[in-house]
Amino acid sequence: MHYLLGVRLDESLPQPSEEEMNAMFARVGAVNDEMKARGVWVFAGGLLPSDSATVVRVENGTTTMTDGPFAETKEQLGGFWVLELENLDEALAWAERSSEACGAPIEVRPFDGLA
Structure with a gap:
Protein backbone atom coordinates (compact mmCIF):
# COMPACT_ATOMS: atom_id res chain seq x y z
CA MET A 1 0.00 0.00 0.00
CA SER A 12 3.95 32.11 10.49
CA LEU A 13 7.05 31.00 12.41
CA PRO A 14 10.46 32.58 11.74
CA GLN A 15 12.58 30.80 9.14
CA PRO A 16 15.45 28.70 10.52
CA SER A 17 18.99 29.95 10.06
CA GLU A 18 21.11 28.61 7.22
CA GLU A 19 23.02 26.49 9.73
CA GLU A 20 19.77 25.03 11.14
CA MET A 21 18.48 24.35 7.61
CA ASN A 22 21.70 22.57 6.63
CA ALA A 23 21.51 20.38 9.74
CA MET A 24 17.87 19.55 8.96
CA PHE A 25 18.72 18.73 5.33
CA ALA A 26 21.45 16.37 6.54
CA ARG A 27 19.04 14.59 8.93
CA VAL A 28 16.35 14.30 6.25
CA GLY A 29 18.94 13.08 3.74
CA ALA A 30 19.93 10.28 6.12
CA VAL A 31 16.27 9.22 6.53
CA ASN A 32 15.80 9.39 2.74
CA ASP A 33 18.86 7.18 2.23
CA GLU A 34 17.50 4.63 4.69
CA PHE A 43 8.98 9.71 -4.38
CA ALA A 44 9.54 12.78 -2.21
CA GLY A 45 9.83 16.52 -2.57
CA GLY A 46 9.82 19.87 -0.86
CA LEU A 47 7.42 22.59 -1.87
CA LEU A 48 7.86 26.34 -2.27
CA PRO A 49 5.94 28.55 0.20
CA SER A 50 2.15 28.60 -0.15
CA ASP A 51 2.18 32.12 -1.61
CA SER A 52 3.62 30.53 -4.77
CA ALA A 53 0.47 28.39 -5.19
CA THR A 54 -2.40 28.94 -7.61
CA VAL A 55 -5.81 27.47 -6.85
CA VAL A 56 -7.82 26.42 -9.91
CA ARG A 57 -11.55 26.00 -9.38
CA VAL A 58 -14.28 25.03 -11.85
CA GLU A 59 -17.88 25.77 -10.83
CA ASN A 60 -20.81 25.53 -13.22
CA GLY A 61 -18.46 25.43 -16.20
CA THR A 62 -16.57 28.59 -15.17
CA THR A 63 -12.89 28.38 -14.27
CA THR A 64 -11.38 30.76 -11.75
CA MET A 65 -7.75 30.98 -10.64
CA THR A 66 -6.62 32.64 -7.43
CA ASP A 67 -3.18 33.18 -5.95
CA GLY A 68 -2.11 31.42 -2.79
CA PRO A 69 -3.87 28.75 -0.78
CA PHE A 70 -7.65 28.72 -0.62
CA ALA A 71 -7.78 27.68 3.03
CA GLU A 72 -6.94 30.30 5.66
CA THR A 73 -4.65 28.35 7.98
CA LYS A 74 -1.26 28.72 9.63
CA GLU A 75 -0.12 25.24 8.60
CA GLN A 76 0.57 24.39 4.99
CA LEU A 77 1.96 21.38 3.17
CA GLY A 78 5.71 22.03 3.06
CA GLY A 79 6.91 18.75 1.55
CA PHE A 80 6.09 15.07 1.35
CA ARG A 97 11.62 9.30 12.07
CA SER A 98 10.73 11.89 9.43
CA SER A 99 9.23 14.28 11.98
CA GLU A 100 12.34 14.04 14.13
CA ALA A 101 14.56 14.64 11.07
CA CYS A 102 12.74 17.67 9.68
CA GLY A 103 11.49 19.12 12.97
CA ALA A 104 7.89 19.39 11.83
CA PRO A 105 4.66 17.44 12.30
CA ILE A 106 3.98 14.72 9.72
CA GLU A 107 0.48 13.86 8.49
CA VAL A 108 0.11 10.22 7.38
CA ARG A 109 -2.53 9.35 4.79
CA PRO A 110 -3.02 6.12 2.88
CA PHE A 111 -3.70 6.33 -0.83
CA ASP A 112 -7.11 5.26 -2.10
CA GLY A 113 -5.59 3.05 -4.77
CA LEU A 114 -3.32 4.21 -7.58
CA ALA A 115 -4.26 5.46 -11.00
Whole structure:
Protein backbone atom coordinates (compact mmCIF):
# COMPACT_ATOMS: atom_id res chain seq x y z
CA MET A 1 0.00 0.00 0.00
CA HIS A 2 1.17 3.55 -0.69
CA TYR A 3 1.22 6.23 2.01
CA LEU A 4 1.69 9.98 1.84
CA LEU A 5 3.76 11.46 4.66
CA GLY A 6 3.04 15.18 4.49
CA VAL A 7 5.23 17.74 6.27
CA ARG A 8 3.02 20.27 8.09
CA LEU A 9 4.77 23.64 7.91
CA ASP A 10 3.75 26.66 10.01
CA GLU A 11 4.65 29.56 7.74
CA SER A 12 3.95 32.11 10.49
CA LEU A 13 7.05 31.00 12.41
CA PRO A 14 10.46 32.58 11.74
CA GLN A 15 12.58 30.80 9.14
CA PRO A 16 15.45 28.70 10.52
CA SER A 17 18.99 29.95 10.06
CA GLU A 18 21.11 28.61 7.22
CA GLU A 19 23.02 26.49 9.73
CA GLU A 20 19.77 25.03 11.14
CA MET A 21 18.48 24.35 7.61
CA ASN A 22 21.70 22.57 6.63
CA ALA A 23 21.51 20.38 9.74
CA MET A 24 17.87 19.55 8.96
CA PHE A 25 18.72 18.73 5.33
CA ALA A 26 21.45 16.37 6.54
CA ARG A 27 19.04 14.59 8.93
CA VAL A 28 16.35 14.30 6.25
CA GLY A 29 18.94 13.08 3.74
CA ALA A 30 19.93 10.28 6.12
CA VAL A 31 16.27 9.22 6.53
CA ASN A 32 15.80 9.39 2.74
CA ASP A 33 18.86 7.18 2.23
CA GLU A 34 17.50 4.63 4.69
CA MET A 35 14.08 4.64 2.98
CA LYS A 36 15.78 3.97 -0.35
CA ALA A 37 18.01 1.24 1.13
CA ARG A 38 14.97 -0.53 2.59
CA GLY A 39 13.07 -0.31 -0.70
CA VAL A 40 10.10 1.73 0.60
CA TRP A 41 10.91 5.03 -1.18
CA VAL A 42 8.66 5.93 -4.12
CA PHE A 43 8.98 9.71 -4.38
CA ALA A 44 9.54 12.78 -2.21
CA GLY A 45 9.83 16.52 -2.57
CA GLY A 46 9.82 19.87 -0.86
CA LEU A 47 7.42 22.59 -1.87
CA LEU A 48 7.86 26.34 -2.27
CA PRO A 49 5.94 28.55 0.20
CA SER A 50 2.15 28.60 -0.15
CA ASP A 51 2.18 32.12 -1.61
CA SER A 52 3.62 30.53 -4.77
CA ALA A 53 0.47 28.39 -5.19
CA THR A 54 -2.40 28.94 -7.61
CA VAL A 55 -5.81 27.47 -6.85
CA VAL A 56 -7.82 26.42 -9.91
CA ARG A 57 -11.55 26.00 -9.38
CA VAL A 58 -14.28 25.03 -11.85
CA GLU A 59 -17.88 25.77 -10.83
CA ASN A 60 -20.81 25.53 -13.22
CA GLY A 61 -18.46 25.43 -16.20
CA THR A 62 -16.57 28.59 -15.17
CA THR A 63 -12.89 28.38 -14.27
CA THR A 64 -11.38 30.76 -11.75
CA MET A 65 -7.75 30.98 -10.64
CA THR A 66 -6.62 32.64 -7.43
CA ASP A 67 -3.18 33.18 -5.95
CA GLY A 68 -2.11 31.42 -2.79
CA PRO A 69 -3.87 28.75 -0.78
CA PHE A 70 -7.65 28.72 -0.62
CA ALA A 71 -7.78 27.68 3.03
CA GLU A 72 -6.94 30.30 5.66
CA THR A 73 -4.65 28.35 7.98
CA LYS A 74 -1.26 28.72 9.63
CA GLU A 75 -0.12 25.24 8.60
CA GLN A 76 0.57 24.39 4.99
CA LEU A 77 1.96 21.38 3.17
CA GLY A 78 5.71 22.03 3.06
CA GLY A 79 6.91 18.75 1.55
CA PHE A 80 6.09 15.07 1.35
CA TRP A 81 7.19 11.50 0.93
CA VAL A 82 5.30 8.77 -0.92
CA LEU A 83 6.25 5.36 0.45
CA GLU A 84 5.23 1.81 -0.40
CA LEU A 85 4.67 -0.02 2.89
CA GLU A 86 2.93 -3.10 4.25
CA ASN A 87 0.70 -1.32 6.77
CA LEU A 88 -0.13 1.80 8.78
CA ASP A 89 2.20 0.82 11.60
CA GLU A 90 5.16 1.00 9.22
CA ALA A 91 3.94 4.36 7.90
CA LEU A 92 3.67 5.73 11.43
CA ALA A 93 7.18 4.53 12.29
CA TRP A 94 8.60 6.31 9.22
CA ALA A 95 6.54 9.40 10.08
CA GLU A 96 8.10 9.47 13.54
CA ARG A 97 11.62 9.30 12.07
CA SER A 98 10.73 11.89 9.43
CA SER A 99 9.23 14.28 11.98
CA GLU A 100 12.34 14.04 14.13
CA ALA A 101 14.56 14.64 11.07
CA CYS A 102 12.74 17.67 9.68
CA GLY A 103 11.49 19.12 12.97
CA ALA A 104 7.89 19.39 11.83
CA PRO A 105 4.66 17.44 12.30
CA ILE A 106 3.98 14.72 9.72
CA GLU A 107 0.48 13.86 8.49
CA VAL A 108 0.11 10.22 7.38
CA ARG A 109 -2.53 9.35 4.79
CA PRO A 110 -3.02 6.12 2.88
CA PHE A 111 -3.70 6.33 -0.83
CA ASP A 112 -7.11 5.26 -2.10
CA GLY A 113 -5.59 3.05 -4.77
CA LEU A 114 -3.32 4.21 -7.58
CA ALA A 115 -4.26 5.46 -11.00
